[in-house]
Each structure stands twice: as structure tokens, then as C-alpha cells.
Amino acid sequence: MTQIASSISLPTKGPTTKGLSNATIARVFTVPGQVVSMLVLILPLLVALYMSFTDWSPTRGSLFDAVFVGFENYSELFVYDTRFTYAVIRTFLISTVCLCLEFSFGLGLAVLFMRKFRGKSVLFSAFLTPMMILPVVVGYIFWMLFQSNGPINQVLEFMFGAEAMMEWFRSAPPAIFAVILTEVWHWTPLFFLILLSGLNSVPENPVRAAVILGANPRQVFWRVIMPTLKPVIIVAFVIRAMEIIKLFDEVFMLTRGGPGSSTETISLYIYKLAFNDFQLAYGAAAAFMVLIGSLVLVHMLLAPVRDQLLEGE
Amino acid sequence: MEKKLSPLQTVIMGVALIVVLFPVFWILMTAIKPPTDWNASPAIWIPSEPTFVNFQTLFDPDALGKYGVGGVSQPATKAVLGSILATFVSTALSVIIGLFSAIGISRYGNNSKATPLIILSGRMFPPAAIAVPFVIIFSNIGLIDSYIGLIAIYVAVTLPFSTWMLKSFVEDLPREIEEAAMIDGRSKLAAHLTVTIPLIKGGLFATTMFIFILNWSEFMFALVLSYTDVSTIPVQLAKYVTATAGTLYGVQAALAVLAMIPLVIVGYLIQGHLARGMTFGAIKQ
Numbered sequence: 001m002t003q004i005a006s007s008i009s010l011p012t013k014g015p016t017t018k019g020l021s022n023a024t025i026a027r028v029f030t031v032p033g034q035v036v037s038m039l040v041l042i043l044p045l046l047v048a049l050y051m052s053f054t055d056w057s058p059t060r061g062s063l064f065d066a067v068f069v070g071f072e073n074y075s076e077l078f079v080y081d082t083r084f085t086y087a088v089i090r091t092f093l094i095s096t097v098c099l100c101l102e103f104s105f106g107l108g109l110a111v112l113f114m115r116k117f118r119g120k121s122v123l124f125s126a127f128l129t130p131m132m133i134l135p136v137v138v139g140y141i142f143w144m145l146f147q148s149n150g151p152i153n154q155v156l157e158f159m160f161g162a163e164a165m166m167e168w169f170r171s172a173p174p175a176i177f178a179v180i181l182t183e184v185w186h187w188t189p190l191f192f193l194i195l196l197s198g199l200n201s202v203p204e205n206p207v208r209a210a211v212i213l214g215a216n217p218r219q220v221f222w223r224v225i226m227p228t229l230k231p232v233i234i235v236a237f238v239i240r241a242m243e244i245i246k247l248f249d250e251v252f253m254l255t256r257g258g259p260g261s262s263t264e265t266i267s268l269y270i271y272k273l274a275f276n277d278f279q280l281a282y283g284a285a286a287a288f289m290v291l292i293g294s295l296v297l298v299h300m301l302l303a304p305v306r307d308q309l310l311e312g313e
Numbered sequence: 314m315e316k317k318l319s320p321l322q323t324v325i326m327g328v329a330l331i332v333v334l335f336p337v338f339w340i341l342m343t344a345i346k347p348p349t350d351w352n353a354s355p356a357i358w359i360p361s362e363p364t365f366v367n368f369q370t371l372f373d374p375d376a377l378g379k380y381g382v383g384g385v386s387q388p389a390t391k392a393v394l395g396s397i398l399a400t401f402v403s404t405a406l407s408v409i410i411g412l413f414s415a416i417g418i419s420r421y422g423n424n425s426k427a428t429p430l431i432i433l434s435g436r437m438f439p440p441a442a443i444a445v446p447f448v449i450i451f452s453n454i455g456l457i458d459s460y461i462g463l464i465a466i467y468v469a470v471t472l473p474f475s476t477w478m479l480k481s482f483v484e485d486l487p488r489e490i491e492e493a494a495m496i497d498g499r500s501k502l503a504a505h506l507t508v509t510i511p512l513i514k515g516g517l518f519a520t521t522m523f524i525f526i527l528n529w530s531e532f533m534f535a536l537v538l539s540y541t542d543v544s545t546i547p548v549q550l551a552k553y554v555t556a557t558a559g560t561l562y563g564v565q566a567a568l569a570v571l572a573m574i575p576l577v578i579v580g581y582l583i584q585g586h587l588a589r590g591m592t593f594g595a596i597k598q
Contacts, residue, residue, distance in 0.1 A: 022421050022501075023421075025417070025421055025501050025502070026417050026421030026422065027417075028413075028417075029413040029414060029416055029417030029421065030413070030414050030417035030418060030421075030422070032410045032413065032414070033410050033411065033413070033414030033417075033472055033476055034414070036410060036468060036469050036472050037469070037472060037473065039469055040438075040443065040466075040469035040470060040472075041438070043446070043450070044438070044442070044443045044445075044446035044447060045446075047446035047449060047450055048442070048445060048446045051445075051446065051449060056449075062453065105329075108325075109326075109329060112318065112322055112325065112326055115316055115317060115318045115322065116316065116317050116318075117317065117318045117323075117326075123326070123330065125581055125584060126330060126333065126334060127329070127330070127333055128580070128584065128587070129333060129334070129337060129577065129580075130333060130336075130337075131580075131587075131591075132526075132573075132576050132577045132579075132580030132581070133337070133573045133576065133577065134529065134530035134532075134547065134572055134573060134576055135530060135532065136530070136532045136547040136550055136551065136572075137340070137547075137550070137569040137572055137573050138336075140340075140550060140554065140565065140566075140569050141336045141337075141339065141340045141569065142336065143554070144339065144340070144343065144562065144566070145336060145339060147356075149352070149353075149354035149355065149356055150356055151335075151339060151356050151358065154355050154356050185332070185333070185336065189333075190591055193587060193588050193591075194588055194591075194592065194596055197588050197596055198596070232596065235592055235596060236592075239591060239592050242436065242437045245437070245439065246437070246438075246439040246440060246441075248439070248440065248441060248532070248533055249532045249533065249547075252532070252551070253551065253554070266439060266441070266442075267439045267440065267441035267442075267533070268441070270439070270441040270442055270444075270445060271441045271444075271533070271536075271537070274441075274444070274445045274448070274537075275444075275448075275536075275537050280445065280448070280449060283445045284445050284446060284449070286442075286445075287441070287442035287443075287445040287446065288442075290439055290441075290442040291438055291442050291443075294437050294438050294439065294442070297437070298437040
């Protein structure tokens with residue numbers, strides 16, 4: 001918090017004009033934003049931390065009357081409750097698979113868009129459509145598509161016969177597959193968009209030089225274009241990783257974490273714990289661990305792109 | 314050096330297009346299916362008699378009566394109005410606060426790396442983890458199930474986005490333009506109001522639309538902070554699916570279509586800025 005306070009109070013150069021001093025202006029302009037950011041950042045952390053050492057629940061009255069229970073919630077979380085650990089592992093696995101698929105499909109599509117063809121701008125907009133649809137609706141659409149009498153089973157039956165039809169949400173592997181497919185459909189366009197804008201800004205001269213020197217198209221792509229694209233690729237991965245770690249809406253609509261807890265993500269686990277079972281204090285312990293984990297992760301993720309993201313070029 | 318698509322590539326492109334558009338086609342078709350087509354087996358792709366009765370049912374639960382089907386227990390009117398109220402107010406607040414923060418950071422800040430990092434970290438917190446402490450705080454100060462509480466959260470979670478996106482637009486603007494206005498005798502505040510803001514109005518529009526998309530789509534907070542007084546479209550959609558065990562496909566799809574239409578329109582409008590918005594301004598198109 002002290003870092004922020006000092007970051008805004010230093011006046012910078014500028015013409016001497018009438019009116020308020022630079023330092024005052026800086027404070028007046030940025031304080032509302034910082035107060036709000038603090039509220040969403042520090043306050044939940046502190047409250048979650050305090051709560052996680054109590055056994056408070058909504059029926060117990062005021063927050064301040066809560067009884068301290070020491071590390072009971074935490075030992076429960078890590079020692080007895082494998083659901084939490086599994087949810088963390090599952091979220092990371094789903095994220096990794098999704099990001100790899102989204103990157104591959106997005107890159108493939110972006111490379112196709114470097115070619116010349118008719119109706120390019122219309123197709124470009126069409127391919128961006130999924131990312132413009134709200135997550136809840138995407139979850140709902142795929143929930144319908146995966147119904148046992150839905151169109152996906154219909155197509156499977158048409159192509160491979162009746163035995164290919166599935167009950168998608170009755171067992172874990174197909175349910176996880178459905179979640180991944182939904183997520184990939186929803187967010188591949190973002191990779192496509194970012195990678196295409198990267199490909200479009202690859203300078204032409206090195207490419208021409210490589211061609212003149214006798215490089216074949218494959219070599220040009222992997223040795224000349226991909227290295228220039230690297231910063232863009234990293235940004236795409238970091239941004240998507242920050243989002244997919246929070247995965248909730250689509251899974252909520254598709255499976256509610258089921259069957260059992262086999263598709264539970266971190267967010268869904270905390271949601272169920274706190275708002276279905278009303279174990280708010282225990283949920284707070286989980287939330288606090290997740291918040292701390294996110295802080296560590298975001299700093300790790302941002303390390304390679306810090307300059308690009310924070311300096312704006 | 315632009316080559317044409319090979320036949321194989323054309324086929325791949327065609328398949329990709331079908332995969333991308335089919336789910337959208339499906340929800341649109343379901344929204345205009347009459348009740349008899351909703352749950353048919355095998356599924357009906359194109360409705361026999363297209364109808365708008367599903368949309369009507371959202372606002373008048375008895376509209377399905379002529380098909381002999383019970384309607385939804387709850388009209389979606391309140392959810393639609395609630396979504397509009399929460400989204401419009403929180404978007405306006407987020408953009409206004411973000412605009413001043415952006416000018417403050419890019420024109421008067423000392424480029425400290427702490428502030429942006431803190432802002433970005435806030436963006437990565439899973440809503441569920443923030444929701445737990447907030448529900449606890451709100452239930453202690455009586456803000457649960459109120460639009461004020463919901464709007465406050467929406468402003469807080471979208472502020473990093475609006476600040477960062479606007480900051481990248483402000484920084485695109487040469488400082489000298491504002492300084493000229495200041496030398497002309499205008500105060501700093503006046504210079505920003507009359508010079509900076511009009512010059513970034515394209516960016517301001519894109520940012521506003523972007524925050525609109527985020528708030529309109531928000532689900533998790535609305536879900537845990539609403540009981541009876543507050544409702545939004547995503548929450549209502551989830552309720553329809555749970556309450557009817559998911560059998561009123563047509564009505565649910567109609568609400569889903571209603572929810573996605575404004576976003577798709579807005580999305581196409583700001584297509585050129587999408588990459589910048591989604592990447593916090595790291596990629597400029």
C-alpha cells in the first residue's frame with residue numbers, strides 16, 4: 001500500500017501552468033481508482049484471512065462474534081479434503097489442454113488468413129463470433145448440443161451408428177471432454193485474433209531475404225516468422241491463462257461440477273462450498289489460499305511480458 | 314507474396330466455419346421452435362413452424378397456453394431490467410473513474426511498476442474467491458441482494474480493464490497537444506477536459522463498449538449476491554435451466570438469444586479494438 005501512495009505523490013516535469021500542482025492533480029485523478037482497486041484486492045484478502053481462522057456461518061450473527069478455531073479450516077482443506085486438491089489439479093490440467101488446443105487451432109486459422117481469398121473480412125468477423133457470446137450462454141448452448149437427443153449425438157449416430165451415441169454428462173471422461181470442447185470453441189478466436197495481428201505485423205524484409213537465400217516456405221515460417229511472433233504468442237498465453245484459471249460460468253451451465261465432483265474447477269469448488277453448503281469460514285480458507293496462489297501465479301506469468309504489458313510497447 | 318488458398322485449405326476453412334457457426338445456428342433455431350419441436354427425438358434442426366412465442370413467454374408467462382404447455386414460473390422482465398440497470402450504471406462509473414486514473418497515471422505518474430501490477434493481479438483473482446469475503450462483508454452491512462452492492466462489485470472488477478485500456482489510448486496522444494492548451498492559459502483540468510478527452514473519444518467509445526461486454530456477461534457475482542430483489546439475465550437463464558430441469562428449451566434459448574444479441578452487435582462494432590482490449594493494451598492493432 002505504501003508503494004502506491006509514493007507512486008502518485010511524486011510530481012513529474014511539465015510546463016508551469018496555473019491551477020493545481022501536478023502532485024495534487026495526480027492524487028485527485030488516481031485516488032478514486034486506487035481506492036476501488038484496494039477494495040477489491042486488499043479487503044477480500046484481509047476478510048478471507050480473518051474468516052478462515054473462525055467458524056463463522058451466516059446463522060452465527062455478526063462477523064465479530066465469530067469463534068476462533070486456529071488452523072482447523074486449513075488442516076481440513078489440505079489434509080482431509082482431497083476435493084480441493086483435485087479441483088486445483090483438474091483446473092490446471094483442463095487449462096493446459098485448452099490453451100494448447102486453442103493455440104494450435106488459432107495459429108492454423110491465422111496462417112490460412114494470410115492467404116488471399118474472397119470474403120475475407122466477412123469470414124474474419126464470422127470466426128470472431130464465439131468470443132463475443134457471453135460465457136453463460138456458451139455453456140447453455142453446449143449443454144443443449146450435448147443432450148442425449150441433441151445434435152452432436154445425432155451426427156455421431158449418422159456417422160458411426162447408434163453405438164457411438166453418448167450420455168455426455170453421466171460419467172467423468174466425456175463430461176471433461178465436453179467442458180474442454182466448449183472452452184476451446186469459445187476462446188480459440190482470441191488466439192486467432194492475437195496471432196493474426198502478430199502475423200500481419202511481421203516485417204517483410206527478413207522474410208524476403210530468407211526466400212532469396214533459398215529457404216523453403218517451412219523454414220521461413222519456423223525460423224523467421226515464428227521467432228518474431230514469440231512476444232505476441234507469450235502475451236496470448238499469459239492473458240488466456242489468467243482467464244481460464246478462473247473457469248466457472250461454462251462449467252456451471254454444463255455440468256455443475258458433476259457427475260459427483262469430477263468436473264469441479266477451483267472456482268466451482270469454492271462456490272459450492274460457500275454458497276451451496278454454506279461453509280463460509282471453510283470457503284474463506286480456500287478462497288484465501290486461491291487468492292495467494294493467484295498473486296504468486298500472476299507474478300510468475302507476468303515476468304516474461306512485464307515490459308510489453310506495463311510499458312505499452 | 315500473398316498466395317491463394319489451396320483446395321485442401323479451402324475445405325479446412327469451410328469445416329472450421331461450420332464448427333464455429335453451428336452452435337450459434339442451433340441456439341437461434343431453438344429460440345424460434347414451437348414447444349412440439351423443443352425436445353423432439355431425433356432433434357429437429359429447422360423448426361417446422363417458426364414462432365416468436367418463446368420470446369413472448371419471457372415477458373408473459375401465459376403466452377404458451379395455446380400450445381397446452383405450462384409456461385415459466387417467473388417472467389424474465391425483472392432480469393432484463395436488472396441487467397440493463399446494473400450494466401449501464403456500472404459501465405458508466407467504471408469508465409469515468411478509469412478515465413481519470415488513466416490520465417493521472419500516464420500524465421502525472423512516475424511510471425511506478427507497482428500500481429499496474431496490483432491492478433493486473435486484481436484482474437486474475439477468481440471471482441469465486443473474491444465473492445466469498447464480499448458476501449460476508451455485504452451480509453454484515455446489508456448490501457446483499459441490492460443493486461448498489463452489485464454495481465459496486467462490477468465497478469471494482471472492471472476498473473483495471475477500463476484504466477488500462479484508456480491508459481494505452483491516452484499514451485498514444487502526444488503530450489505536447491495538452492501542453493499547448495495549458496500554455497494558452499487553460500488550467501490542467503480544463504486542458505484535459507477540452508483537449509485530451511475529445512481526442513481519445515474513439516478509444517473512449519471502444520473502452521465503454523468493452524466494459525459493457527464484461528458487465529453484461531458477468532454471472533458469478535450476480536449469482537451469489539442476488540436472492541429476490543435483484544436479478545440479471547445470466548442468473549435468470551441459470552434459474553430457468555434448474556427450475557424446469559431444463560425442459561423448456563425454447564424459452565431458455567429465447568432468453569439466451571436476447572442476452573447475446575447486444576453483445577454480438579457491440580463486438581462487431583469494436584472489432585478493431587478487441588485485440589487491444591483483451592490484452593490490456595499489450596497488442597495494438
